[in-house]
Amino acid sequence: MKITAKELRTKWLEFYKSKGHVDIGAVSLIGDGSTGVMFNVAGMQPLMPYLLGKSHPAGKRLCNVQGCMRTVDIDSVGDASHFTFFEMMGNWSLGDYFKKEKTAWTFELLTEVFGLDKDKLCVTVFAGNESAPRDEETANLLIGLGIKPEHVYFLPKEDNWWELEGTVGTPCGPDNEWFYPLRADKADPVFPDDYVEIGNDVYMQYKKTETGYEPLGRGNVDTGFGFDRMLLFLNGLDDAYLTDLFTHVLKRLEELSGKHYAEGGEVQRAMRIIADHTRTTVMLIGDRQGVLPSNVGAGYILRRIMRRAIRYCRQLGVSSEAMQDVAKIYIREVYNDSYPLLLEKEDFILEEIKKEAERFEATLTTGMREFEKCLQGIARKNEFMTKQNPAYVPETVIGGKQAFRLFDTFGFPLELTEELAAEHGLTVDTAGFEAAFEEHREKSRVLQKGEAKGGLESRSEMAVKYHTATHLLNAALKVVLSPDCNQKGSNINDERMRFDFNFERAMTPEEVKAVEDLVNAKIREDLPVVFREMSLEEARAEHFVGVFDSKYGETVKTYSIGDFSKEMCGGPHVEHTGVLGHFRIVKEQSSSAGVRRIKAVLE
Numbered sequence: 001m002k003i004t005a006k007e008l009r010t011k012w013l014e015f016y017k018s019k020g021h022v023d024i025g026a027v028s029l030i031g032d033g034s035t036g037v038m039f040n041v042a043g044m045q046p047l048m049p050y051l052l053g054k055s056h057p058a059g060k061r062l063c064n065v066q067g068c069m070r071t072v073d074i075d076s077v078g079d080a081s082h083f084t085f086f087e088m089m090g091n092w093s094l095g096d097y098f099k100k101e102k103t104a105w106t107f108e109l110l111t112e113v114f115g116l117d118k119d120k121l122c123v124t125v126f127a128g129n130e131s132a133p134r135d136e137e138t139a140n141l142l143i144g145l146g147i148k149p150e151h152v153y154f155l156p157k158e159d160n161w162w163e164l165e166g167t168v169g170t171p172c173g174p175d176n177e178w179f180y181p182l183r184a185d186k187a188d189p190v191f192p193d194d195y196v197e198i199g200n201d202v203y204m205q206y207k208k209t210e211t212g213y214e215p216l217g218r219g220n221v222d223t224g225f226g227f228d229r230m231l232l233f234l235n236g237l238d239d240a241y242l243t244d245l246f247t248h249v250l251k252r253l254e255e256l257s258g259k260h261y262a263e264g265g266e267v268q269r270a271m272r273i274i275a276d277h278t279r280t281t282v283m284l285i286g287d288r289q290g291v292l293p294s295n296v297g298a299g300y301i302l303r304r305i306m307r308r309a310i311r312y313c314r315q316l317g318v319s320s321e322a323m324q325d326v327a328k329i330y331i332r333e334v335y336n337d338s339y340p341l342l343l344e345k346e347d348f349i350l351e352e353i354k355k356e357a358e359r360f361e362a363t364l365t366t367g368m369r370e371f372e373k374c375l376q377g378i379a380r381k382n383e384f385m386t387k388q389n390p391a392y393v394p395e396t397v398i399g400g401k402q403a404f405r406l407f408d409t410f411g412f413p414l415e416l417t418e419e420l421a422a423e424h425g426l427t428v429d430t431a432g433f434e435a436a437f438e439e440h441r442e443k444s445r446v447l448q449k450g451e452a453k454g455g456l457e458s459r460s461e462m463a464v465k466y467h468t469a470t471h472l473l474n475a476a477l478k479v480v481l482s483p484d485c486n487q488k489g490s491n492i493n494d495e496r497m498r499f500d501f502n503f504e505r506a507m508t509p510e511e512v513k514a515v516e517d518l519v520n521a522k523i524r525e526d527l528p529v530v531f532r533e534m535s536l537e538e539a540r541a542e543h544f545v546g547v548f549d550s551k552y553g554e555t556v557k558t559y560s561i562g563d564f565s566k567e568m569c570g571g572p573h574v575e576h577t578g579v580l581g582h583f584r585i586v587k588e589q590s591s592s593a594g595v596r597r598i599k600a601v602l603e
């Protein structure tokens with residue numbers, strides 16, 4: 001190890017203390033409720049009132065290392081770089097110093113303290129829009145410090161503007177992001193492909209309002225550098241689980257399972273998920289506002305995380321007691337200095353892990369009985385049919401409705417049912433599962449609040465274009481990913497569209513590109529958008545997609561776009577796809593379990 005976790009923590013804090021900052025320590029991982037965000041997702045979150053103008057008892061220059069939780073990427077945990085819990089090294093100016101000092105200090109820290117090569121650093125700054133000007137000032141300061149002018153990139157709001165999504169009244173602003181080649185030894189690395197973001201300096205000068213942004217009347221700085229990411233990267237590693245935060249954990253899992261992390265594949269994935277999810281479990285239960293597993297709110301998220309870890313213990317071939325062993329390593333060796341509260345709460349944390357594992361095992365037992373019934377049903381049917389007709393091809397698929405019942409009533413995640421089915425040479429009708437799930441969701445949605453009108457917030461010309469683009473996207477996803485992908489929701493404003501759909505994993509960059517290309521090809525074909533009213537039966541027969549539910553009434557409104565897309569929908573839409581311009585996917589992320597979210601823009 002070139003630098004250990006403990007050294008990195010100290011170096012960050014010592015550097016900022018030498019620049020007049022006070023270490024304010026970390027606060028609880030649980031959000032304080034003021035923003036409606038359940039967990040702390042960024043080090044700045046607890047400092048919000050002070051960024052808005054309240055005076056902080058520790059002064060105007062602050063720093064810390066803050067634990068954060070982000071569950072949006074939970075489906076990606078298991079790869080080399082995603083976590084649900086991570087720490088953010090931060091420092092702040094509360095209306096004190098601004099761009100000049102901040103650019104100089106980040107530069108000094110990276111090049112002098114951490115020894116990065118200034119000729120390899122790349123930076124991005126805000127390109128400007130109607131809310132805030134192009135950040136020439138920061139760009140010039142960076143060049144003045146020694147960053148190569150050709151390594152300074154001006155990027156739009158999607159890249160270089162930081163705000164806490166889904167909130168109002170919170171501070172935000174343009175940011176300056178820092179990048180370094182992941183493999184520092186690579187000759188002539190190309191930006192951005194060969195680079196990783198190591199952190200950002202946000203110039204928080206604005207406040208989010210219902211409709212846009214207003215100047216705060218003062219300049220704050222909010223710096224965030226990912227601790228776990230930095231540790232990997234300063235050690236020249238390309239797998240975040242190989243840092244000293246995880247060495248002993250992986251070793252223990254290897255001893256218990258007799259398998260090797262270096263084998264890669266499912267073994268490696270399971271070890272990473274157990275390592276990540278157990279760390280998050282320890283941090284949530286051991287937090288000063290400790291959460292316990294339950295069926296609501298933060299407790300439910302914790303339960304999902306714990307059960308996922310237990311399931312992967314099973315897959316790895318170790319008992320759920322492995323989670324307790326791993327938890328002990330975090331509590332006693334890895335986080336003993338920085339989170340002494342964990343040591344005080346050790347017995348409690350271990351006991352709660354044990355109890356949840358027992359509860360899950362109990363559910364598993366009743367669920368297993370139900371699963372056995374499914375197996376017997378299939379066996380009986382096969383036996384009966386074969387007697388009738390010796391040429392009968394035996395059934396090998398567990399029905400979607402049965403899989404949904406196992407999920408809904410017995411808490412079996414779909415992956416668990418699939419895993420068990422495979423042990424008996426069977427598969428699961430996952431499309432049927434999704435359909436049953438959707439039917440269930442739709443019923444509760446209708447019960448709860450009636451239907452929101454096509455997800456449209458406004459009906460401006462731009463919003464109408466975005467609405468048509470959602471139809472193209474929906475159809476393209478079915479072609480590129482799977483015919484079982486269906487829209488689960490959408491939200492449109494004049495600047496972008498958001499689109500949720502069912503899919504079990506993150507899309508690859510190639511898939512994202514293929515979807516973009518297909519949508520753009522259909523835009524270029526300038527296909528006519530045709531509206532027709534017809535009976536529900538006709539719509540069904542003609543394979544229009546949409547939710548077949550009584551709420552549509554006898555006749556339904558349909559829109560087809562050439563032969564490419566056919567959807568039941570209330571409209572309105574553009575008349576020809578050619579007017580949509582160019583379609584670009586800005587982000588693809590997890591929205592909830594099994595549901596992905598795409599953010600896209602028309603340019």
Ligand code: SER
Pocket residue numbers: 041042043044090162200202222223224225
């Ligand atoms: N708020 C910024 C982030 O989360 C920097 O702290 O990245």
